[in-house]
Amino acid sequence: MPQLDAGGGGAGGGDDLGAPDELLAFQDEGEEQDDKSRGGAEVGAEALGREHASQRLFPDKLPESLEDGLKAPECASGMYKDTVYSAFNLLMHYPPPSGAGQHPQPQPPLHNKASQPAHSVPQLSPLYEHFSSPHPTSAPADISQKQGVHRPLQTPDLSGFYSLTSGSMGQLPHTVSWPSPPLYPLSPSCGYRQHFPAPTAAPGAPYPRFTHPSLMLGSGVPGHPAAIPHPAIVPPSGKQELQPYDRSLKTQAESKVEKEAKKPTIKKPLNAFMLYMKEMRAKVIAECTLKESAAINQILGRRWHALSREEQAKYYELARKERQLHMQLYPGWSARDNYGKKKRRSREKHQESTTDPGSPKKCRARFGLNQQTDWCGPCRRKKKCIRYLPGEGRCPSPVPSDDSALGCPGSPAPQDSPSYLLLPHFPTELLASPAEPAPTSPGLSAALSLPAPWTPPDPPQRPAEYTSATTAISETGNLACTGHLATSRGPSSERKRQSPKARGNWPGAPLPPAQGPGPGDFRGCTTSA
DNA sequence: GTGCCTTTGAAGGGT
């Protein structure tokens, strides 16, 4: 379960996303689900799209209340959780009831992510945008850049609106297409309850939190008085009785695969750094004439460390709110749900390491390099490499290491450091291993000098719930599109070796620079892949 | 069309 701010982060910050106890109650309900019941729920959720269509056509047949459906025994496991997912999706495309008021006319979605996978649910970043963009006109230009959809100017009235993408419509199989995707009002403080009639639940009842007709899940629940039988509505057992033609055309396994494919993907909420990247990417692109995200992200990573604590705290707070909102919208969702939906390179590497004694993984383990991103062998990437390899290892298309060479205005890289030494993940086989003599290059020698002992900066003024913060800035100079790329961030395995408490117990407290070899330390590894 | 690269943070399973 996503971490709730123990300190009641909302306590002092006016976080009205929902009282922690409410969240807990909400969450506990979802946590009771088991995978099996979820399977049934997913099908039920799928059916809700169709159910929803019928409800829209026959609004007078709406169930009496959401809680009826939620409290139905059939909802006791699984049904609720996933129906909420779908319900939220429906919310995003369903005009709120007239009684709700304040509903804008249908507008183009703020986040029309054409590139968004058809089955994915967009991020909650509108929340972030609302918080982080008091002046909508200054909103980062990259929000819709990739999508290729011009983002309409946000008026203050719209800034608090949450929309799903038109593409996300595809996540709801069999749903009808509304004439236009309406925006859905969402209070900046996650105020669904502010926009919809108060629930009719008995006092103290945990549900419903949503009372929009589209959330009248009862009609989709078998056994509910208003239930409309639908082939896709399955009992909590998760088993669906196939129609005869179904049996003949596809096996249950195929059907299961198909349903898996149709299952909406709920993305992880963005963390603080992701929110920061999203906001600053366009700026860096504009400044640096860079487009490759890998390089952009390196710059952003350094700038992130250069941020003051107050600036970082803003993003941590936004991220925390996003997580809470996400938790409310998708109770019971786990990031684990999305595991395996991406190709995992590390797994291949792991297999590779089991057979190759000099494998990158072993080398990484030896020197504490990031297992996913640090290289130990020669540049094994066949494509154009953004890393600069000296001598024979030179990649076909070296990319300068310092930001200025990358196209950024700013100070050049340190004079005594060859550009390749300034790269964070310089292929270390070209340098001596710790047991071997160091190269004679003066720049190399300089680069091999480990970072100066880390000394904590002045005590920060963190929010109350953040304590003992430390800032890990090992950069030597201008971080704005300048300086070297050696990051202060240790390898993932290394940075996680340190407990959150040890590194400061405020969320996302940055680690002190790695004292040992890190991605930017250029420690040697003589093995090659 | 798919995956990699690159960053930090969050989460959860495993030990």
Place this chain on the structure above:
DNA sequence: ACCCTTCAAAGGCAC
């Protein structure tokens, strides 16, 4: 408690 893995965004690039 700690370690390890995966995913979240982004867009060029390689295959």
